[in-house]
Every structure is written in structure tokens, then in C-alpha cells.
Amino acid sequence: MNGSNDCINNSGNTIIKCKNHTIPIDLICYDCVLLLCSQCSPLHRNHHFDHVRNIKSSIYLNQKNNYNLKRCNDNSNTTTNSSNTVDNNDQQNQTLNNSINNNNNNNSIINNNETIDFNNPINNNLQTLWDSLKSSVETFNALKLDEEDVSQHFRDLHQYLITQEYKYKQQITNDIDFVREKIESDIKQFKPLVNIVNTVKYDISTNNNNNNNNTLINSNSNSNNIDEVDCTTTGDEDQNDDGDITYSYQTDGVIDSVAACSTLSEFMSANSQSLFSVDKTKLENVNDDSILDSVYRYLDGYRFDAVTEFEKHLKHYYKVDINQIQTNKIKQNFEKSIQIKRINKVKTEQEKEEEDEDGEQQQQQQQLLKDQTISKVKVKKIPAAINNQLSENKKQVYLVTTDKNGQITKLDVNKNYQEEHLPLQFNNVNTFNSVVTIGEHVYVFGGAEGSKKQFKRFSVKTNIIDLEADMSRVEGERISACYNGKNHIYLLNGNKKSHVEISRYDIETNKFDRFAFLNNTHEAVLLSFFYQDMLYSVCRGATKIIRFNPNNKQRDDISVDGDHIENGSAFCTDGKGNIYIHCLTDQQRFVRFNVIERKVETLNHAINMEILFYLSMVYDPNHDLIYLLGGKEYQNYIYSVKHNSWYNFYSKDESTRYWCGTAIVTL
Incomplete structure (x- = not known):
């Protein structure tokens, strides 16, 4: 964090001030991961930095746009309905933007001519993690189906093939373990991001209620509103038994939830009482400084690296080919009874069909390539x-x-x-x-x-x-x-x-x-x-x-x-x-x-x-x-x-x- 001092304002909230200029810190430089005041910002003029107002606006509007997009898709039975929904979304976003501009004192008012920058690490990483998680779950489920195909084949061969079953399943099982680790890593990264989103939603909602602003959040019907922050208490929840809650925290429960949800907002809402539960007592002292500090702390400790060994496994899936004729002669020619082929997802359908037809020939060519003698030139x-x-x-x-x-x-x-x-x-x-x-x-x-x-x-x-x-x-x-x-x-x-x-x-x-x-x-x-x-x-x-x-x-x-x-x-x-x-x-x-x-x-x-x-x-x-x-x-x-x-x-x-x-x- 950049040099700063803390002080208390009239409302009892802590204000972070720049040690060098003794004015409030309200900016963050994404390139340097430093908190700045307005007088520090010229030193970062060629960098990507942002104001807390814009951070709040971009996070909230981005979530709202995602929510409205889902609503638009759900109600797109006719062209007229889709058009009306999109127009309504534009009007809602403008109203919301005005609400955010007016929800704080003068130090948090957004200039009407200021363009909101949605390209910040919170929005980008949130969507990137969701895309990665969705892809991981799809791969995970596809691998599970492949694994079951292999298991069924070996069950037909009974005890005689147990050792060979392990040999052939091992590739897919290892991939499942790799993908499971990726899913668990993504969920771990998700929690602080969702916490920031919920904090922003709660802060804006609270300020709107206190100021009696006729904003989007209070004026529109419940069917079009972005979900309010669900805050948990220490009491029992009637709608969920202990077993359901426990399962929702487990990796398998998360996988089922991701598979059942079509959008990020739906996934966050479905897990608001479990994975992403919020303690309301921790939200009572939320302000711009705490939000900015949360963003800073996330970026300071953030490490999202798709460069892992199991990322390679997300670029392929398996096709299990079972030759029943060879299976009947398994004792004489066991090695030909089953084949597991990796097929790259990036291939076109035509390429996949061609690969199915001449897969064995390609493997032979690759082997010949390895065995051939190098021809030297000059x-x-x-x-x-x-x-x-x-x-x-x-x-x-x-x-x-x-x-x-x-x-x-x-x-x-x-x-x-x-x-x-x-x-x-x-x-x-x-x-x-x-x-x-x-x-x-x-x-x-x-x-x-x-x-x-x-x-x-x-x-x-x-x-x-x-x-x-x-x-x-x-x-x-x-x-x-x-x-x-x-x-x-x-x-x-x-x-x-x-x-x-x-x-x-x-x-x-x-x-x-x-x-x-x-x-x-x-x-x-x-x-x-x-x-x-x-x-x-x-x-x-x-x-x-x-x-x-x-x-x-x-x-x-x-x-x-x-x-x-x-x-x-x-x-x-x-x-x-x-x-x-x-x-x-x-x-x-x-x-x-x-x-x-x-x-x-x-x-x-x-x-x-x-x-x-x-x-x-x-x-x-x-x-x-x-x-x-x-x-x-x-x-x-x-x-x-x-x-x-x-x-x-x-x-x-x-x-x-x-x-x-x-x-x-x-x-």
C-alpha cells in the first residue's frame, strides 16, 4: 500500500489519507498495485488506475448487466419482448448510474461526463474465473462419462481384468483429479471477489435507502431487480437441512451447482447461504475506504495462473472405443480390446471425423517421425x-x-x-x-x-x-x-x-x-x-x-x-x-x-x-x-x-x- 495515515471523520468512519499529501486516498493503480491520492496520480499518468467511484460503478453495473442479460435471454420468446427488455435495461442502467453518482457526499460524486471503465481486474477476473470454472465442470462431467464407459467395459470382464482396468482408467482418473484441483482453486479465488461484489451492493443499497432516492433498486419491480445481498445469521435456516448445507460446501456440491447454473449471477444467488454467505454484522461499517481496501487486499494477494499442469488437460477430451470382437478374444489379444484417444477441443467437427477414420494411421506416422534418421542440410x-x-x-x-x-x-x-x-x-x-x-x-x-x-x-x-x-x-x-x-x-x-x-x-x-x-x-x-x-x-x-x-x-x-x-x-x-x-x-x-x-x-x-x-x-x-x-x-x-x-x-x-x-x- 502507498504511504498513508488513518483518521476518523465525523461519522466515525476511518479515512485513509496520503502520508505525502495528507489528503484522502481514493485511487488505485492497477499496474503498480498502489493506493493513490489525486496528487499522486500524475506520477502514474501512463498507467491503468481507477477511482473508487468508478470501481463501485463498474462492479455494480457489470453485475446488473449480467443479470439483465439473463432476464433478456429468459424472456426472448419473441423479438418484441427481447427488444423491449434491452431498451428497459438501457433505461435501468442509466437510472442506476445516476443513483450511484448521488449516493455519497461530494467526495464520491461522479462527473456526468466521466465514462465508466468496466475493464478492471475485479470484473475481468470474476468473468475469467467463471468461464474457467464452467469449462472445468464441463470437462469434469465429460471425463466422468468416459470413466464410466471404461468401468463398464471392465466390469463385463470381471475379476480377470481388474489390473488392466486400472491401467486404462488411470489417464482419465488423473485428469479428473487435475480438474477437481482446478475447480477447488477457482472457488477459493471466487470467494473474495464475491465478497467485494456483495459489499458494494450492500453499500449502495444502504445509501439509497438512507437518502430516500427514487433509484433503480427501489423503484423497479422485483422481477427486474438485481438480487439484494443475502446476509446470514447464526440461526437455523428452515429451508435447508444440515445435509444440504454441508453438501453445498463440498467440491461435488459445487460442481453440481455450477452445472445447474447458466450464469454467474445465478450461481452466486444459489450459493448465497453457503459458499458466499455474508455476515450482516461485518457490513455495518462498510464505506468507500473499506471497499477500496478490499480491492487492494485482493489484488495484493491475487494469483490467478492458468499456467498449471492440468490446464493442458482442459484442451482435450477422451473417446473410448470398445471393440467387442476383440473383447471376445481378450485372452489371446488383450491389448486391442480398448483404445482411449485424446481429441483436441479446438478441432472442427470435420477434423474430428477425419481423425476418427485415420487415427491409427496418424499415430503410426508420428512414431515413424520419431524413429526416422535426421537429414542434415549443408x-x-x-x-x-x-x-x-x-x-x-x-x-x-x-x-x-x-x-x-x-x-x-x-x-x-x-x-x-x-x-x-x-x-x-x-x-x-x-x-x-x-x-x-x-x-x-x-x-x-x-x-x-x-x-x-x-x-x-x-x-x-x-x-x-x-x-x-x-x-x-x-x-x-x-x-x-x-x-x-x-x-x-x-x-x-x-x-x-x-x-x-x-x-x-x-x-x-x-x-x-x-x-x-x-x-x-x-x-x-x-x-x-x-x-x-x-x-x-x-x-x-x-x-x-x-x-x-x-x-x-x-x-x-x-x-x-x-x-x-x-x-x-x-x-x-x-x-x-x-x-x-x-x-x-x-x-x-x-x-x-x-x-x-x-x-x-x-x-x-x-x-x-x-x-x-x-x-x-x-x-x-x-x-x-x-x-x-x-x-x-x-x-x-x-x-x-x-x-x-x-x-x-x-x-x-x-x-x-x-x-x-x-x-x-x-x-
Whole structure:
């Protein structure tokens, strides 16, 4: 919270005042998560900040609009009725807006010319959580049906197939557990948001009653009113027995409730006496400051990260195919009796039908792809001139690379890549873009399951991990990391999100802080780097590069011709404004894009094979070389920028390195 003092007004309510300007605090900066007074606000003029009046208005009107939309849909039997309902909603919202403007003293009156901003974290996160929860429950129920199909099949086979039943059900059961955890997490996030909504509704309703305003809440019929806040007491409720109340708090009860409700408002109302019950005694001292404080406390502790291992399971469902003929011959050919196929939800119906027809053929093609021999294009052994350049370098250069088994391998560049395997274990998966080198240290942020909240620092001099801790308020996999050359490492987390969260790690204090958000982005950030004090980021599937100014938090986009980013499987930068992209899909190519000249230059590429994973690619500024690490599956390569040629190196590599990070360290 920004510096503030508390004092008591004539009504006995606590007023938060700015320590710097001794005037009431009535603003919040969403970018910095700071409370502000009106004189502090110019310092945040380029940020997204809001006044408590607008926060209250946007939350209440957003809830009202959702309620009226449901009413409109319920009464849309005829075009006339729908039209009248929409017109009525517009009139109601205008009346409500006037009511909110007049429900407090002069310090809370909204200017008639002020436009209400509905795009605040409370509204956005509330709807995002509802959409996520609804999707989770749909997936959960679909998975339960698939699970029952499998169970029925194995029940027919009796005791003989019990062990095989577990084998086939395990995939779906694990997904159910993943989704259940997601539902429980969403409900936990829901409670403080609903509490804020109920507090705002109660505050506005109370002020309207006290002022005898002829507002929307009191003047319209009950059939069109947004529900009043339901406040619980300590007495027994006649309409609910103890069993029903207990069940409504359980995860299964919540799942049934979400499945039965079609809108957020209906879900909140259905659980007003259980999950979202309100103690009226706690609402008696509600005012603008307490509402603003609730919003601040929520944002300060807020962590909604769709980037979890089970999020991957929300993008598919199962189809259980049972072959009765093979079932009759189960003892002779058991493995063919049942098949469980993952089918991506994003596929069209036509694609699903085609996949049903040739699913087995596609699986065979994928297996052939894994087994095929890599065809090299213009790749040869490292020439003597480059070897001499490497060995004669006075600086000690190491290539530090990781693998999927959690091992660190240190290659001595000066000694023909002499290897040293270190007995250190940590999860390196999904760190291909999360590695940063500063001096003798290699930092690794996040990773796959088990490491999403952690970061580690490895010392090349001592060969030990000398720092390992949790990341405060930062969590995820495929977190792109880059160093600004000063005191901070910037972490860009956009995996499975509609925006990119930018956090910073202070290398001196080892502390993390949230810095900014980039909206309208494309999932994970595959590469980020600083050039001329600007932060550049390349997002998965994008056709543009985001340029962000950390000083004023302004951004602009740089268009990139072609589908190079979309088809890229390896990315790096040379510190000179150039981005190198190796496209290892079905259209192999290697290109260089300059962020200043904004031109794409096609270069020679290394691998003539489709690769379905991300590989690490790093630039060596000491020798003007680029390293592409493919491991035992795809081999390892060096690219000479000077000669526009690729060479093989470290051919005896026996590790799997896709998804794993690599760093260049110069001592």
C-alpha cells in the first residue's frame, strides 16, 4: 500500500489519507498495485488506475448487466419482448448510474461526463474465473462419462481384468483429479471477489435507502431487480437441512451447482447461504475506504495462473472405443480390446471425423517421425579455423546445457567441448526460454510440475547450486527471462493467458515484484531481450514483436512478415538487435530479423526434419557463433554467422534436450 495515515471523520468512519499529501486516498493503480491520492496520480499518468467511484460503478453495473442479460435471454420468446427488455435495461442502467453518482457526499460524486471503465481486474477476473470454472465442470462431467464407459467395459470382464482396468482408467482418473484441483482453486479465488461484489451492493443499497432516492433498486419491480445481498445469521435456516448445507460446501456440491447454473449471477444467488454467505454484522461499517481496501487486499494477494499442469488437460477430451470382437478374444489379444484417444477441443467437427477414420494411421506416422534418421542440410565438421579460434580465446567460455533427466552438462568451449556431467538434479523441462547468465552464474526460473514456483542459481566456478528458493508472487512454466544489464531480471509469463505478466527479480535483494501487464498477446513468450533500453518479446503464434518501454510502461508492436514466429522452434538474439529464428516444422528455414530495420533475411538452415518441440538456441558473443541443442534425438549444431554455415558438434551426446535450457558463460 502507498504511504498513508488513518483518521476518523465525523461519522466515525476511518479515512485513509496520503502520508505525502495528507489528503484522502481514493485511487488505485492497477499496474503498480498502489493506493493513490489525486496528487499522486500524475506520477502514474501512463498507467491503468481507477477511482473508487468508478470501481463501485463498474462492479455494480457489470453485475446488473449480467443479470439483465439473463432476464433478456429468459424472456426472448419473441423479438418484441427481447427488444423491449434491452431498451428497459438501457433505461435501468442509466437510472442506476445516476443513483450511484448521488449516493455519497461530494467526495464520491461522479462527473456526468466521466465514462465508466468496466475493464478492471475485479470484473475481468470474476468473468475469467467463471468461464474457467464452467469449462472445468464441463470437462469434469465429460471425463466422468468416459470413466464410466471404461468401468463398464471392465466390469463385463470381471475379476480377470481388474489390473488392466486400472491401467486404462488411470489417464482419465488423473485428469479428473487435475480438474477437481482446478475447480477447488477457482472457488477459493471466487470467494473474495464475491465478497467485494456483495459489499458494494450492500453499500449502495444502504445509501439509497438512507437518502430516500427514487433509484433503480427501489423503484423497479422485483422481477427486474438485481438480487439484494443475502446476509446470514447464526440461526437455523428452515429451508435447508444440515445435509444440504454441508453438501453445498463440498467440491461435488459445487460442481453440481455450477452445472445447474447458466450464469454467474445465478450461481452466486444459489450459493448465497453457503459458499458466499455474508455476515450482516461485518457490513455495518462498510464505506468507500473499506471497499477500496478490499480491492487492494485482493489484488495484493491475487494469483490467478492458468499456467498449471492440468490446464493442458482442459484442451482435450477422451473417446473410448470398445471393440467387442476383440473383447471376445481378450485372452489371446488383450491389448486391442480398448483404445482411449485424446481429441483436441479446438478441432472442427470435420477434423474430428477425419481423425476418427485415420487415427491409427496418424499415430503410426508420428512414431515413424520419431524413429526416422535426421537429414542434415549443408552440415559438416567444424573447420580448423573455427577450432583454432575457440582454443586460442583468452577468455574461458562454457556452454552450460540441461536435459530432461535433470542433469547439468558443462562443455568447455576452449577444449573442443570437453564435457563434465554434474551430479545435480533439478527439473529442467520447459526452461528453454527461462535461463539467464550473469557473470559466473546461470539463473533458471520456473519449469514443469514441481518447479513452477522455484528458481535456482548455478555457479559455473564452484559447480554447485548456490541459491534455490520459491518465487514470490510468480509461478508458471515457459517463463521467458532476460537481463536488463543492471539490477533486474525481467520475467514474462504469458503461457495459456490472454495477457503477459511482467515481473522483476532483483539480483541484489533476491526479491520479486510485479511490474506490468501486456494485454492482447499470444500465449507463451518464446524469447525476450533488452536492446537499447527497450524490452522486446516474441510470443508464440504471433506475427509481431512487442516492444515495451520499462520507463513509461508504453508498448508498440513490430510486424514481422511471414509465419516465421508461428513455425519457429528455436529463438535467440545476438545483442545487436537481431533475432534468429529456426523453423523446424514442415517448412524448415533459418531467418534473421532486425528490430530496427524490420527486415527478414533467409539464411542456411541446419535440420531437414519436422520437430514438434522447442529447442534451446543461444548466441556466443565471444566467437560470433550460435548453438542449437537438439540432444540425442536431433543432434547438436553450431552456426557461424560469418560463414553462414552449420556444423555438427558434441555428436556423442546421449541426453534428451528439447524443452530444456542452455546458457553461454564467459569467465
